[in-house]
Amino acid sequence: ASPGTAAETPSGGEEEEEELAIAVRVARGVADVKEEAWDACAGEDNPFLRHSFFRALEESGSAAKEEGWLPHHLLAESEDGKEVYGVVPLYLKSHSMGEYVFDQNWATAYQQMAGFWEDVGEYYPKLQGCVPFTPATGSRLLVSSNIAERGEEQRLMVMQALARALRAVTDDLGVSSAHVTFPTREEWEIMGGVGFEQRLGVQYHWSNQGYETFDDFLATLKQKKRKSIRQERRKVAEAPVTIHRLRGDAIKPRHWDAFYGFYRNTIDAHWARDYLKKEFFYQLGETMADRVMLVVAEEDETGELVAGALNLIGDDCIYGRNWGCSKQYNSLHFECCYYQAIDAAIELGIPRVEAGAQGEHKIRRGYLPTLTYSAHYLAKGPSGFTDAVRSFLEQERRDIYYTLTVLSMQESPFKGDDVLEKHLKTQGVVVKDDRIMLTKPEKDAA
Numbered sequence: 001a002s003p004g005t006a007a008e009t010p011s012g013g014e015e016e017e018e019e020l021a022i023a024v025r026v027a028r029g030v031a032d033v034k035e036e037a038w039d040a041c042a043g044e045d046n047p048f049l050r051h052s053f054f055r056a057l058e059e060s061g062s063a064a065k066e067e068g069w070l071p072h073h074l075l076a077e078s079e080d081g082k083e084v085y086g087v088v089p090l091y092l093k094s095h096s097m098g099e100y101v102f103d104q105n106w107a108t109a110y111q112q113m114a115g116f117w118e119d120v121g122e123y124y125p126k127l128q129g130c131v132p133f134t135p136a137t138g139s140r141l142l143v144s145s146n147i148a149e150r151g152e153e154q155r156l157m158v159m160q161a162l163a164r165a166l167r168a169v170t171d172d173l174g175v176s177s178a179h180v181t182f183p184t185r186e187e188w189e190i191m192g193g194v195g196f197e198q199r200l201g202v203q204y205h206w207s208n209q210g211y212e213t214f215d216d217f218l219a220t221l222k223q224k225k226r227k228s229i230r231q232e233r234r235k236v237a238e239a240p241v242t243i244h245r246l247r248g249d250a251i252k253p254r255h256w257d258a259f260y261g262f263y264r265n266t267i268d269a270h271w272a273r274d275y276l277k278k279e280f281f282y283q284l285g286e287t288m289a290d291r292v293m294l295v296v297a298e299e300d301e302t303g304e305l306v307a308g309a310l311n312l313i314g315d316d317c318i319y320g321r322n323w324g325c326s327k328q329y330n331s332l333h334f335e336c337c338y339y340q341a342i343d344a345a346i347e348l349g350i351p352r353v354e355a356g357a358q359g360e361h362k363i364r365r366g367y368l369p370t371l372t373y374s375a376h377y378l379a380k381g382p383s384g385f386t387d388a389v390r391s392f393l394e395q396e397r398r399d400i401y402y403t404l405t406v407l408s409m410q411e412s413p414f415k416g417d418d419v420l421e422k423h424l425k426t427q428g429v430v431v432k433d434d435r436i437m438l439t440k441p442e443k444d445a446a
Helices: 035-042 051-059 104-114 152-173 185-192 214-218 223-238 253-269 278-287 332-348 360-365 385-411 418-426
Strands: 004-008 016-020 023-027 069-071 073-077 084-088 090-093 126-129 177-181 197-207 241-247 292-299 305-313 317-325 352-354 368-378 429-432 435-438
Touching: 016 152, 023 152, 035 051, 035 084, 051 278, 073 152, 084 152, 104 385, 126 152, 152 177, 152 185, 152 368, 185 197, 185 368, 197 332, 197 360, 197 385, 214 223, 214 332, 223 332, 223 360, 241 305, 241 332, 253 278, 253 292, 253 305, 253 317, 292 332, 305 332, 317 332, 332 352, 332 360, 360 385, 368 385, 368 418, 385 418, 385 429, 385 435, 418 429
Parallel strands: 126 177, 317 352
Antiparallel strands: 004 016, 023 073, 069 090, 073 084, 090 126, 177 368, 197 352, 197 368, 241 292, 292 305, 305 317, 429 435
Protein backbone atom coordinates (compact mmCIF):
# COMPACT_ATOMS: atom_id res chain seq x y z
CA ALA A 1 0.00 0.00 0.00
CA SER A 2 1.11 3.56 -0.70
CA PRO A 3 -0.32 5.86 1.98
CA GLY A 4 -0.82 9.58 1.69
CA THR A 5 -2.44 12.32 3.70
CA ALA A 6 -5.43 14.49 3.05
CA ALA A 7 -7.20 17.13 5.09
CA GLU A 8 -10.54 16.21 6.66
CA THR A 9 -12.73 18.18 9.05
CA PRO A 10 -13.88 15.96 11.98
CA SER A 11 -16.93 16.53 14.14
CA GLY A 12 -14.94 18.70 16.54
CA GLY A 13 -14.60 21.36 13.81
CA GLU A 14 -10.77 21.45 13.73
CA GLU A 15 -9.06 20.56 10.49
CA GLU A 16 -6.49 17.80 10.81
CA GLU A 17 -4.59 15.49 8.51
CA GLU A 18 -5.92 11.96 7.97
CA GLU A 19 -4.18 9.22 6.06
CA LEU A 20 -5.73 7.97 2.84
CA ALA A 21 -4.57 4.37 2.72
CA ILE A 22 -4.16 3.12 -0.84
CA ALA A 23 -3.89 -0.51 -1.89
CA VAL A 24 -2.62 -1.40 -5.36
CA ARG A 25 -4.15 -4.15 -7.48
CA VAL A 26 -3.63 -5.35 -11.05
CA ALA A 27 -6.69 -6.24 -13.16
CA ARG A 28 -6.07 -8.75 -15.96
CA GLY A 29 -8.76 -7.21 -18.14
CA VAL A 30 -11.09 -4.24 -18.13
CA ALA A 31 -13.95 -6.69 -17.52
CA ASP A 32 -12.44 -7.33 -14.08
CA VAL A 33 -13.21 -3.72 -13.10
CA LYS A 34 -16.77 -2.56 -12.57
CA GLU A 35 -17.81 -0.22 -15.36
CA GLU A 36 -19.17 2.35 -12.93
CA ALA A 37 -15.91 2.46 -10.95
CA TRP A 38 -13.73 2.67 -14.09
CA ASP A 39 -15.84 5.42 -15.66
CA ALA A 40 -15.84 7.41 -12.42
CA CYS A 41 -12.07 7.60 -12.97
CA ALA A 42 -12.21 8.08 -16.74
CA GLY A 43 -14.70 10.95 -16.61
CA GLU A 44 -17.01 12.02 -19.41
CA ASP A 45 -14.62 14.18 -21.44
CA ASN A 46 -12.57 11.68 -23.43
CA PRO A 47 -14.37 8.76 -25.14
CA PHE A 48 -11.18 6.73 -25.51
CA LEU A 49 -10.89 6.38 -21.74
CA ARG A 50 -14.35 4.87 -21.24
CA HIS A 51 -14.77 1.31 -20.00
CA SER A 52 -16.78 0.48 -23.12
CA PHE A 53 -13.94 1.55 -25.44
CA PHE A 54 -11.39 -0.68 -23.69
CA ARG A 55 -13.95 -3.48 -23.58
CA ALA A 56 -14.40 -3.24 -27.35
CA LEU A 57 -10.62 -3.40 -27.82
CA GLU A 58 -10.16 -6.39 -25.54
CA GLU A 59 -13.30 -8.41 -26.33
CA SER A 60 -12.74 -8.06 -30.08
CA GLY A 61 -9.27 -9.55 -29.70
CA SER A 62 -7.61 -6.32 -30.88
CA ALA A 63 -5.81 -5.65 -27.58
CA ALA A 64 -5.31 -9.23 -26.42
CA LYS A 65 -2.54 -11.57 -25.30
CA GLU A 66 -2.52 -13.25 -28.72
CA GLU A 67 -1.65 -9.89 -30.29
CA GLY A 68 1.08 -9.08 -27.78
CA TRP A 69 -1.17 -6.95 -25.54
CA LEU A 70 -1.73 -8.56 -22.12
CA PRO A 71 -4.09 -6.38 -20.03
CA HIS A 72 -2.44 -5.37 -16.77
CA HIS A 73 -4.54 -2.42 -15.61
CA LEU A 74 -3.25 -0.79 -12.44
CA LEU A 75 -5.81 0.11 -9.77
CA ALA A 76 -5.46 2.21 -6.63
CA GLU A 77 -8.17 1.16 -4.20
CA SER A 78 -9.27 1.52 -0.63
CA GLU A 79 -7.78 -1.18 1.59
CA ASP A 80 -11.08 -3.04 1.74
CA GLY A 81 -11.34 -2.97 -2.05
CA LYS A 82 -14.75 -1.29 -1.98
CA GLU A 83 -13.69 1.98 -3.62
CA VAL A 84 -11.50 2.54 -6.67
CA TYR A 85 -9.46 5.71 -6.24
CA GLY A 86 -7.62 5.63 -9.55
CA VAL A 87 -6.68 3.62 -12.63
CA VAL A 88 -3.79 3.42 -15.09
CA PRO A 89 -4.82 1.68 -18.35
CA LEU A 90 -1.87 -0.67 -18.69
CA TYR A 91 -0.66 -3.54 -20.86
CA LEU A 92 2.26 -5.95 -20.71
CA LYS A 93 3.60 -5.94 -24.26
CA SER A 94 5.92 -8.16 -26.28
CA HIS A 95 6.58 -5.55 -29.01
CA SER A 96 6.34 -1.81 -29.74
CA MET A 97 3.67 -1.81 -32.44
CA GLY A 98 0.50 0.27 -32.25
CA GLU A 99 1.93 2.91 -29.91
CA TYR A 100 2.86 5.94 -32.10
CA VAL A 101 5.76 6.86 -29.78
CA PHE A 102 8.67 4.93 -31.17
CA ASP A 103 11.19 3.09 -28.98
CA GLN A 104 12.27 0.31 -31.35
CA ASN A 105 15.75 1.84 -31.52
CA TRP A 106 15.92 1.72 -27.74
CA ALA A 107 15.16 -2.01 -27.86
CA THR A 108 17.95 -2.55 -30.40
CA ALA A 109 20.43 -0.51 -28.38
CA TYR A 110 19.44 -2.37 -25.20
CA GLN A 111 20.46 -5.71 -26.70
CA GLN A 112 23.56 -4.41 -28.45
CA MET A 113 24.89 -2.64 -25.34
CA ALA A 114 24.31 -5.73 -23.17
CA GLY A 115 26.41 -7.90 -25.45
CA PHE A 116 27.28 -11.30 -24.01
CA TRP A 117 28.54 -10.27 -20.58
CA GLU A 118 25.62 -8.49 -18.92
CA ASP A 119 22.67 -10.55 -17.74
CA VAL A 120 19.97 -7.88 -17.91
CA GLY A 121 17.35 -9.89 -19.76
CA GLU A 122 15.47 -8.68 -22.83
CA TYR A 123 13.89 -5.29 -23.56
CA TYR A 124 10.57 -7.05 -24.07
CA PRO A 125 8.19 -7.56 -22.39
CA LYS A 126 7.61 -4.04 -21.21
CA LEU A 127 4.68 -2.21 -19.61
CA GLN A 128 2.71 0.29 -21.69
CA GLY A 129 0.27 2.81 -20.17
CA CYS A 130 -1.89 3.90 -23.07
CA VAL A 131 -5.03 3.59 -25.11
CA PRO A 132 -4.03 0.87 -27.62
CA PHE A 133 -3.64 1.93 -31.26
CA THR A 134 -4.76 5.46 -30.39
CA PRO A 135 -2.42 8.49 -30.61
CA ALA A 136 -4.97 10.72 -28.89
CA THR A 137 -3.98 12.88 -25.94
CA GLY A 138 -5.69 12.50 -22.58
CA SER A 139 -5.34 11.45 -18.97
CA ARG A 140 -3.44 8.29 -18.15
CA LEU A 141 -3.34 8.60 -14.33
CA LEU A 142 -7.12 8.44 -13.97
CA VAL A 143 -8.49 9.68 -10.64
CA SER A 144 -12.01 8.99 -9.44
CA SER A 145 -14.40 11.94 -9.40
CA ASN A 146 -15.19 10.97 -5.80
CA ILE A 147 -11.58 11.68 -4.88
CA ALA A 148 -11.42 14.88 -6.93
CA GLU A 149 -14.48 16.17 -5.09
CA ARG A 150 -12.61 15.83 -1.80
CA GLY A 151 -10.10 18.44 -2.90
CA GLU A 152 -7.02 19.09 -5.00
CA GLU A 153 -4.66 17.67 -2.40
CA GLN A 154 -6.21 14.22 -2.50
CA ARG A 155 -6.47 14.26 -6.30
CA LEU A 156 -2.76 14.97 -6.65
CA MET A 157 -1.91 12.43 -3.98
CA VAL A 158 -3.69 9.66 -5.87
CA MET A 159 -1.97 10.67 -9.14
CA GLN A 160 1.43 10.52 -7.43
CA ALA A 161 0.53 7.18 -5.85
CA LEU A 162 -0.39 5.78 -9.27
CA ALA A 163 2.91 6.95 -10.76
CA ARG A 164 4.90 5.39 -7.91
CA ALA A 165 2.83 2.22 -8.08
CA LEU A 166 3.64 1.91 -11.77
CA ARG A 167 7.32 2.02 -10.93
CA ALA A 168 6.86 -0.58 -8.19
CA VAL A 169 4.91 -2.96 -10.44
CA THR A 170 7.61 -2.64 -13.11
CA ASP A 171 10.27 -3.56 -10.57
CA ASP A 172 8.22 -6.43 -9.15
CA LEU A 173 7.65 -7.94 -12.59
CA GLY A 174 11.34 -7.64 -13.41
CA VAL A 175 10.65 -6.13 -16.83
CA SER A 176 12.90 -3.58 -18.47
CA SER A 177 10.66 -0.53 -18.49
CA ALA A 178 7.27 1.16 -18.29
CA HIS A 179 6.07 3.73 -20.82
CA VAL A 180 3.12 6.10 -20.59
CA THR A 181 2.17 7.68 -23.89
CA PHE A 182 0.09 10.78 -24.69
CA PRO A 183 -0.68 11.81 -21.09
CA THR A 184 -1.54 15.35 -20.05
CA ARG A 185 1.27 17.78 -19.33
CA GLU A 186 0.34 17.72 -15.63
CA GLU A 187 0.75 13.95 -15.52
CA TRP A 188 3.99 14.19 -17.50
CA GLU A 189 5.40 16.56 -14.89
CA ILE A 190 4.22 14.37 -12.00
CA MET A 191 5.84 11.28 -13.52
CA GLY A 192 9.00 13.25 -14.21
CA GLY A 193 9.09 14.07 -10.51
CA VAL A 194 9.16 10.40 -9.49
CA GLY A 195 11.90 9.15 -11.81
CA PHE A 196 10.35 8.83 -15.27
CA GLU A 197 12.29 10.13 -18.27
CA GLN A 198 10.34 12.81 -20.14
CA ARG A 199 9.80 12.82 -23.87
CA LEU A 200 8.11 15.24 -26.27
CA GLY A 201 6.47 14.72 -29.64
CA VAL A 202 4.49 16.79 -32.13
CA GLN A 203 1.02 16.40 -33.61
CA TYR A 204 -1.13 18.83 -35.57
CA HIS A 205 -4.30 20.17 -33.92
CA TRP A 206 -6.95 22.66 -34.99
CA SER A 207 -8.18 25.23 -32.49
CA ASN A 208 -11.65 26.76 -32.58
CA GLN A 209 -11.28 30.51 -32.05
CA GLY A 210 -14.99 31.00 -31.48
CA TYR A 211 -15.89 30.65 -35.18
CA GLU A 212 -19.57 30.60 -36.11
CA THR A 213 -19.03 29.31 -39.66
CA PHE A 214 -16.31 27.70 -41.75
CA ASP A 215 -16.03 31.01 -43.62
CA ASP A 216 -15.19 32.71 -40.31
CA PHE A 217 -12.25 30.32 -40.01
CA LEU A 218 -11.20 30.96 -43.62
CA ALA A 219 -11.27 34.70 -42.99
CA THR A 220 -8.38 34.32 -40.53
CA LEU A 221 -6.13 32.70 -43.15
CA LYS A 222 -3.71 34.19 -45.62
CA GLN A 223 -5.24 34.72 -49.05
CA LYS A 224 -3.25 31.95 -50.75
CA LYS A 225 -4.09 29.36 -48.09
CA ARG A 226 -7.74 30.40 -48.06
CA LYS A 227 -7.94 30.03 -51.84
CA SER A 228 -6.30 26.60 -51.73
CA ILE A 229 -8.77 25.25 -49.16
CA ARG A 230 -11.72 26.61 -51.12
CA GLN A 231 -10.41 24.93 -54.26
CA GLU A 232 -10.06 21.60 -52.47
CA ARG A 233 -13.59 21.78 -51.09
CA ARG A 234 -14.96 22.86 -54.47
CA LYS A 235 -13.40 19.83 -56.16
CA VAL A 236 -15.25 17.52 -53.80
CA ALA A 237 -18.49 19.52 -54.12
CA GLU A 238 -18.28 19.13 -57.91
CA ALA A 239 -17.47 15.41 -57.77
CA PRO A 240 -20.32 12.88 -58.18
CA VAL A 241 -20.36 12.13 -54.44
CA THR A 242 -22.27 13.37 -51.41
CA ILE A 243 -20.66 13.66 -47.98
CA HIS A 244 -22.63 12.56 -44.90
CA ARG A 245 -21.73 13.01 -41.24
CA LEU A 246 -23.42 10.15 -39.41
CA ARG A 247 -23.94 9.82 -35.66
CA GLY A 248 -25.81 7.53 -33.30
CA ASP A 249 -28.64 5.49 -34.81
CA ALA A 250 -27.93 6.90 -38.26
CA ILE A 251 -24.89 4.59 -38.46
CA LYS A 252 -26.19 1.29 -39.82
CA PRO A 253 -24.47 -2.11 -40.22
CA ARG A 254 -23.88 -1.37 -43.93
CA HIS A 255 -21.86 1.69 -42.96
CA TRP A 256 -19.64 -0.37 -40.63
CA ASP A 257 -19.27 -3.07 -43.31
CA ALA A 258 -18.13 -0.47 -45.82
CA PHE A 259 -15.88 1.34 -43.39
CA TYR A 260 -14.07 -1.83 -42.35
CA GLY A 261 -13.38 -2.44 -46.02
CA PHE A 262 -11.95 1.08 -46.32
CA TYR A 263 -9.80 0.50 -43.23
CA ARG A 264 -8.40 -2.71 -44.70
CA ASN A 265 -7.69 -0.94 -48.01
CA THR A 266 -5.57 1.61 -46.14
CA ILE A 267 -3.76 -1.14 -44.25
CA ASP A 268 -3.05 -3.11 -47.42
CA ALA A 269 -1.92 -0.05 -49.38
CA HIS A 270 0.71 0.81 -46.76
CA TRP A 271 1.82 -2.76 -46.00
CA ALA A 272 0.64 -2.10 -42.48
CA ARG A 273 -1.01 -4.29 -39.88
CA ASP A 274 -4.73 -4.46 -39.15
CA TYR A 275 -4.56 -3.79 -35.45
CA LEU A 276 -8.32 -3.29 -35.12
CA LYS A 277 -10.52 -6.32 -35.71
CA LYS A 278 -13.83 -6.07 -37.52
CA GLU A 279 -15.69 -6.91 -34.31
CA PHE A 280 -14.18 -3.84 -32.65
CA PHE A 281 -15.99 -1.48 -35.00
CA TYR A 282 -19.32 -3.24 -34.56
CA GLN A 283 -18.99 -3.20 -30.77
CA LEU A 284 -18.01 0.47 -30.87
CA GLY A 285 -21.19 1.17 -32.82
CA GLU A 286 -23.31 -0.79 -30.37
CA THR A 287 -21.94 0.66 -27.14
CA MET A 288 -20.65 4.14 -28.03
CA ALA A 289 -22.71 5.29 -31.01
CA ASP A 290 -23.44 8.60 -29.29
CA ARG A 291 -19.68 9.33 -29.32
CA VAL A 292 -19.02 8.23 -32.91
CA MET A 293 -19.05 10.49 -35.95
CA LEU A 294 -18.62 8.54 -39.17
CA VAL A 295 -17.99 10.68 -42.25
CA VAL A 296 -18.86 8.79 -45.43
CA ALA A 297 -18.78 9.63 -49.15
CA GLU A 298 -21.62 8.17 -51.21
CA GLU A 299 -21.61 8.04 -54.99
CA ASP A 300 -24.61 9.93 -56.35
CA GLU A 301 -25.40 7.59 -59.22
CA THR A 302 -24.98 4.18 -57.56
CA GLY A 303 -25.44 4.95 -53.86
CA GLU A 304 -22.20 3.07 -53.23
CA LEU A 305 -20.14 4.15 -50.21
CA VAL A 306 -16.64 4.88 -51.49
CA ALA A 307 -14.79 6.51 -48.57
CA GLY A 308 -15.04 7.01 -44.83
CA ALA A 309 -13.37 8.66 -41.84
CA LEU A 310 -13.96 7.57 -38.25
CA ASN A 311 -14.04 10.23 -35.54
CA LEU A 312 -14.85 10.10 -31.84
CA ILE A 313 -16.40 13.10 -30.16
CA GLY A 314 -15.34 14.24 -26.70
CA ASP A 315 -16.60 17.15 -24.66
CA ASP A 316 -13.73 19.40 -25.73
CA CYS A 317 -12.26 17.68 -28.78
CA ILE A 318 -13.13 15.82 -31.97
CA TYR A 319 -10.62 13.02 -32.49
CA GLY A 320 -9.94 11.88 -36.03
CA ARG A 321 -8.90 8.24 -36.11
CA ASN A 322 -9.10 6.06 -39.22
CA TRP A 323 -9.59 6.73 -42.92
CA GLY A 324 -9.97 4.65 -46.03
CA CYS A 325 -11.58 4.53 -49.47
CA SER A 326 -12.41 2.20 -52.33
CA LYS A 327 -12.30 4.88 -55.05
CA GLN A 328 -10.16 7.99 -55.37
CA TYR A 329 -11.55 11.49 -55.87
CA ASN A 330 -9.46 14.66 -55.87
CA SER A 331 -9.16 16.12 -52.31
CA LEU A 332 -11.68 13.66 -50.85
CA HIS A 333 -9.26 12.67 -48.09
CA PHE A 334 -8.81 16.28 -46.99
CA GLU A 335 -12.56 16.86 -47.03
CA CYS A 336 -13.50 13.79 -45.03
CA CYS A 337 -10.64 13.88 -42.52
CA TYR A 338 -9.97 17.59 -41.93
CA TYR A 339 -12.66 19.93 -43.20
CA GLN A 340 -15.67 17.89 -42.09
CA ALA A 341 -14.16 17.67 -38.60
CA ILE A 342 -13.71 21.45 -38.53
CA ASP A 343 -17.30 21.94 -39.72
CA ALA A 344 -18.54 19.66 -36.94
CA ALA A 345 -16.42 21.36 -34.27
CA ILE A 346 -17.80 24.77 -35.26
CA GLU A 347 -21.40 23.50 -35.30
CA LEU A 348 -21.05 21.75 -31.93
CA GLY A 349 -18.94 24.46 -30.28
CA ILE A 350 -16.08 22.04 -29.60
CA PRO A 351 -12.74 23.76 -28.89
CA ARG A 352 -10.33 21.64 -30.90
CA VAL A 353 -9.74 18.85 -33.40
CA GLU A 354 -6.97 16.26 -33.15
CA ALA A 355 -6.44 14.73 -36.58
CA GLY A 356 -4.20 11.84 -35.56
CA ALA A 357 -0.46 11.33 -35.72
CA GLN A 358 2.07 12.96 -38.06
CA GLY A 359 1.45 15.02 -41.18
CA GLU A 360 3.06 18.43 -41.76
CA HIS A 361 0.63 18.88 -44.67
CA LYS A 362 -2.05 19.55 -42.04
CA ILE A 363 -0.45 22.89 -41.10
CA ARG A 364 -1.54 24.70 -44.25
CA ARG A 365 -5.07 23.48 -43.57
CA GLY A 366 -5.19 25.14 -40.15
CA TYR A 367 -3.81 22.39 -37.93
CA LEU A 368 -0.85 23.84 -36.01
CA PRO A 369 2.09 21.91 -34.50
CA THR A 370 1.21 20.93 -30.93
CA LEU A 371 3.29 19.24 -28.25
CA THR A 372 2.50 15.74 -27.07
CA TYR A 373 4.03 14.03 -24.06
CA SER A 374 5.27 10.64 -22.92
CA ALA A 375 7.04 9.36 -19.80
CA HIS A 376 9.39 6.39 -19.54
CA TYR A 377 10.62 4.50 -16.47
CA LEU A 378 13.77 2.57 -17.31
CA ALA A 379 13.89 0.01 -14.54
CA LYS A 380 16.96 -1.90 -15.65
CA GLY A 381 19.33 -2.24 -18.56
CA PRO A 382 22.94 -2.63 -19.62
CA SER A 383 25.59 -0.25 -18.31
CA GLY A 384 25.18 3.18 -19.84
CA PHE A 385 21.75 2.49 -21.35
CA THR A 386 19.73 4.85 -19.16
CA ASP A 387 22.31 7.63 -19.52
CA ALA A 388 22.30 7.20 -23.30
CA VAL A 389 18.49 7.41 -23.48
CA ARG A 390 18.45 10.41 -21.14
CA SER A 391 21.04 12.22 -23.29
CA PHE A 392 19.04 11.41 -26.43
CA LEU A 393 15.82 12.75 -24.87
CA GLU A 394 17.47 15.99 -23.77
CA GLN A 395 18.61 16.67 -27.32
CA GLU A 396 15.30 15.51 -28.77
CA ARG A 397 13.34 17.92 -26.52
CA ARG A 398 15.47 20.82 -27.73
CA ASP A 399 14.94 19.74 -31.33
CA ILE A 400 11.19 19.38 -30.81
CA TYR A 401 10.81 22.87 -29.37
CA TYR A 402 12.87 24.33 -32.20
CA THR A 403 11.00 22.39 -34.89
CA LEU A 404 7.60 23.27 -33.44
CA THR A 405 8.46 26.95 -33.30
CA VAL A 406 10.04 27.17 -36.76
CA LEU A 407 7.25 25.17 -38.41
CA SER A 408 4.63 27.32 -36.70
CA MET A 409 6.26 30.58 -37.75
CA GLN A 410 7.26 29.62 -41.30
CA GLU A 411 4.30 27.46 -42.31
CA SER A 412 1.40 29.00 -40.39
CA PRO A 413 -1.54 29.71 -42.71
CA PHE A 414 -2.91 32.43 -40.44
CA LYS A 415 -2.59 36.11 -41.31
CA GLY A 416 -1.34 38.41 -38.61
CA ASP A 417 0.41 37.23 -35.46
CA ASP A 418 -2.46 36.93 -32.98
CA VAL A 419 -3.46 33.29 -33.57
CA LEU A 420 0.16 32.13 -33.88
CA GLU A 421 1.40 33.94 -30.76
CA LYS A 422 -1.54 32.64 -28.76
CA HIS A 423 -0.88 29.11 -29.96
CA LEU A 424 2.84 29.23 -29.14
CA LYS A 425 2.07 30.45 -25.63
CA THR A 426 -0.13 27.38 -25.08
CA GLN A 427 2.96 25.33 -26.00
CA GLY A 428 5.19 27.18 -23.54
CA VAL A 429 7.07 29.08 -26.25
CA VAL A 430 7.68 32.81 -26.57
CA VAL A 431 9.65 34.27 -29.49
CA LYS A 432 11.35 37.60 -28.83
CA ASP A 433 14.04 39.26 -30.94
CA ASP A 434 14.36 36.03 -32.96
CA ARG A 435 15.12 34.07 -29.78
CA ILE A 436 13.07 31.08 -28.70
CA MET A 437 12.32 31.17 -24.97
CA LEU A 438 10.50 28.51 -22.96
CA THR A 439 7.92 29.45 -20.36
CA LYS A 440 5.01 27.90 -18.52
CA PRO A 441 2.32 26.94 -21.06
CA GLU A 442 -0.81 29.05 -21.00
CA LYS A 443 -4.20 27.38 -21.07
CA ASP A 444 -5.94 27.70 -24.42
CA ALA A 445 -9.12 29.64 -23.77
CA ALA A 446 -10.46 29.19 -27.32
